[in-house]
Amino acid sequence: MKNSRQRTLILETIKNNPIHPTAKEVYNQAREKCPNISLGTVYRNLSALSELGLIKHIAVSDGCDRYDGRLDRHFHLICSGCGKVKDVELEKYFALERYAEEQTDYKVDEIDIVMRGYCPECRKTLF
Amino acid sequence: MKNSRQRTLILETIKNNPIHPTAKEVYNQAREKCPNISLGTVYRNLSALSELGLIKHIAVSDGCDRYDGRLDRHFHLICSGCGKVKDVELEKYFALERYAEEQTDYKVDEIDIVMRGYCPECRKTLF
DNA sequence: CTACCTGCAAAAGGTTTGCATAGCC
DNA sequence: GGCTATGCAAACCTTTTGCAGGTAG
Numbered sequence: 001m002k003n004s005r006q007r008t009l010i011l012e013t014i015k016n017n018p019i020h021p022t023a024k025e026v027y028n029q030a031r032e033k034c035p036n037i038s039l040g041t042v043y044r045n046l047s048a049l050s051e052l053g054l055i056k057h058i059a060v061s062d063g064c065d066r067y068d069g070r071l072d073r074h075f076h077l078i079c080s081g082c083g084k085v086k087d088v089e090l091e092k093y094f095a096l097e098r099y100a101e102e103q104t105d106y107k108v109d110e111i112d113i114v115m116r117g118y119c120p121e122c123r124k125t126l127f
Numbered sequence: 128m129k130n131s132r133q134r135t136l137i138l139e140t141i142k143n144n145p146i147h148p149t150a151k152e153v154y155n156q157a158r159e160k161c162p163n164i165s166l167g168t169v170y171r172n173l174s175a176l177s178e179l180g181l182i183k184h185i186a187v188s189d190g191c192d193r194y195d196g197r198l199d200r201h202f203h204l205i206c207s208g209c210g211k212v213k214d215v216e217l218e219k220y221f222a223l224e225r226y227a228e229e230q231t232d233y234k235v236d237e238i239d240i241v242m243r244g245y246c247p248e249c250r251k252t253l254f
Numbered sequence: 255c256t257a258c259c260t261g262c263a264a265a266a267g268g269t270t271t272g273c274a275t276a277g278c279c
Numbered sequence: 280g281g282c283t284a285t286g287c288a289a290a291c292c293t294t295t296t297g298c299a300g301g302t303a304g
Contacts, residue, residue, distance in 0.1 A: 005277090006285070024268085038288095039268095040269090040270080040285080047269095061184065061186025063267080065268090079233070086233070100204055103216070104213060106246050107245050107250060108204070108244035112242070113238070113240050117228075117235035118234045119231075119232075129258050131258090131259060165262065167261070167296080190292085191292080
């Protein structure tokens with residue numbers, strides 16, 4: 001793959017941002033440093049970077065997909081109140097992949113855990 | 128909520144089909160028994176039934192969302208080769224929700240686990 | 255009878271793609 | 280110089296919505 005200012009910028013944007021941005025958010029942020037980058041370029045690079053394993057893709061099912069610069073084993077907790085996405089470390093003893101492989105004879109490559117709930121702030125405000 | 132032939136049909140379609148159909152698939156199958164049901168109705172009812180907790184909504188992130196008639200605790204294993212979605216029972220000792228609540232002080236309502244890998248058949252064929 | 259639900263079609267996102275041009279190597 | 284990546288805009292797909300007419304209670 002050839003180098004490009006845009007791809008570097010997109011990768012940096014995601015790596016430096018723990019907010020799990022959507023493509024649109026990456027686009028907006030990238031535009032601050034490269035005003036005429038296009039949404040198409042952002043999508044093409046997000047897809048390329050995921051395929052290379054340099055970023056991760058999160059399916060959240062409400063609206064649009066999100067991207068994550070963290071590659072270590074963890075899961076996501078989404079607040080149903082404010083939409084914030086929190087990272088949670090996953091302890092080793094949750095050997096879910098191995099468990100699934102034993103149960104099914106599949107070979108598991110990837111695991112995606114998304115929980116939904118309410119953060120402490122929203123619990124105070126909403127209830 | 129008022130009763131309707133269409134809603135009953137949609138619910139049945141999902142309950143009787145372990146394939147975790149997409150909205151389009153539910154629509155096609157429902158049309159066999161009710162030829163002029165509309166896609167809009169399917170979407171409206173899928174959404175209503177999810178909200179009532181009568182079916183579950185799965186975020187799979189490739190293309191379109193899927194629906195599941197099983198309500199017990201389990202997770203999904205998607206074959207990257209053929210796209211098949213397999214159910215896997217989740218043992219009680221994986222107390223993931225409780226773990227997340229302890230770690231974060233969130234109140235967790237819902238957990239969604241999706242794994243991706245290759246099924247035995249595809250492993251034979253593809254590799 | 256009234257309120258909710260449907261079918262239809264248009265609109266609304268989000269994401270992908272074709273094409274001509276620009277930029278890396 | 281050749282080949283890849285970009286910008287732009289149009290195309291695509293899934294999902295949502297507005298409206299007029301139908302149906303359950």
